[in-house]
Amino acid sequence: MSLTAVTALSPHDLSASDLDPGAALAEIGKIAVTDLSAWTRAIDEGTYPATLLHRFADAGAFRLHLGEGHRLGAAIEGMSRISEVCTSSAFMAWCQNTLVWYLINSENAAAKAKYLAAAATGHVLGGTALSNPMKSFFGIETLKLKGTRVEGGYSVKGILPWVSNLGPGHFFGAIFALEGGEPVMALIDCADPAVTLKPCEPFLSMDGTGTYGVQVRDLFVPDDMVLAHEAMPFVKKMRAGFILLQAGMAIGLIRDCIAMMREVEGPLGHVNRFLDVQPDAMAETLAVLESEVNALAQTPLDTSPDYWRRVVAARLLAGEASVAAAHNAMLHCGARGYVRASRCQRRLREAYFVAIVTPATKQLKLMLEQLPA
Known part of the structure; x- marks a missing residue:
């Protein structure tokens, strides 16, 4: 088609x-x-x-x-x-x-x-370039893209250090500060000559995710690529879904970490039983996470403070549980998990990404601190 x-x-x-x-x-x-x-x-x-x-x-x-x-x-x-x-x-x-x-x-x-x-x-x-805006909304950074209203759309320029799932023909959503107005959210076409994708330094993990630095030079963004002429109300509307969708990364990773812990119960169970965290306990944490995420996913457009607090807390649990699961999988697997070919060491590297991708653990804690009790 x-x-x-x-x-x-x-x-x-x-x-x-x-x-x-x-x-x-x-x-x-x-x-x-x-x-x-x-x-x-x-x-x-x-x-x-x-x-x-x-x-x-x-x-x-x-x-x-x-x-x-x-x-x-x-x-x-x-x-x-x-x-x-x-x-x-x-x-x-x-x-x-x-x-x-x-x-x-x-x-x-x-x-x-x-x-x-x-x-x-x-x-x-394509992907999403909301890492910088999500931080800017909480005073961690300033918006890196700047725009000016022109006939039929906007002229945009700036540099974003990391945007993922990109390539020459891809699109991504971005927010830019508007001179004399509210921030605007729009789609950006990577195929436009005004957009340059620059390879990033190698990461600890995630090098195959099409992640680039993006340089935008006087890009014309027409009105039919605008997602919201006023970005802040739009972000408030869709932010819960944005964050809840990230739970899929955590849930699958934790499942596999539990599976790895169970895989070595036969050969190593006699000594692994002395470790503080056992697979059944990790499975209980996963069940709590899945239950809460599934409940919250029923009403992603709820903008009430109580609901938003639950979303932020669930995302915090997702990151912390990912790191805990991968850490304990490595302890259970021992040396066999520490070799380069093992998926256990890859899971440990990926788990840290779940904990640091925006909104990162530290930002989530900041957000909870700023939310009403």
Whole structure:
């Protein structure tokens, strides 16, 4: 299907396409344990898996949260099944799902008509550049992109140090400060000559996630690529979904860490029983996390302070539990988990990413401190 044909589809067409969440999740899991398993080392070493992302898209991984009710829980579960095998890939799935989430919640009919179907079906891949804005809203940084209103749109410039799930033909959502007005949120096309992608220094993990520094030089952003002319109310509307979707990375990673702990019970259980954290205890923590995330995912557009506090607390638990699970999996596996080929050491590196990706553990604690009791 061509991009023109895809963009001719409406959100109703997509949600009415009889996508069976159960069947979609089963197919996502099947792709993860077969094709993705064979790619994990290459992805960890820097290969961007565009082909696999398209396969996940064909399975419905990026449109489970479309339609009435926003089945956010299904989208989270889809990412968790990917993360059981590779959290780097689950992060890319989060970037794509978040791009779709922006478009779902935008009130700009022109942007939705042009890009929502294409992003939801994976014909347009891309991500989210909200790390800097999320920090700026809490006084940690200032907005790095600046815009000026011009006829038919905005002129934007600035530099973003890290944006993921990008490539020459990809899109991402970004927020820029507006001279003489409120910040604006819009889509940016990486194929535009005014946009330059610069490779980043190698990371401890996540090198295969299409992460680049982005330089924007006097980019014209037309009105039909604007997600919200006033970014702050829009962010308040969609922020819970943005954060809850990240739980998919944590849940899948923790599941696999528990699995690794159980895998060595036979040969090492006689000595591992002296470790403070056992797999059953970690499974109880996971159950608490999943229960809370599933409950919160039922009402992602709730903007009440009590609900928002629960979302922030759940995301904090997701990061802390990821690090705890990976740490204890390494202790249980011992030397066999410490070799380069082991998935245990990869999980430890990926877990720290879950804890530091925006909003990071320290920012979440700051946010909880600033929220009313």
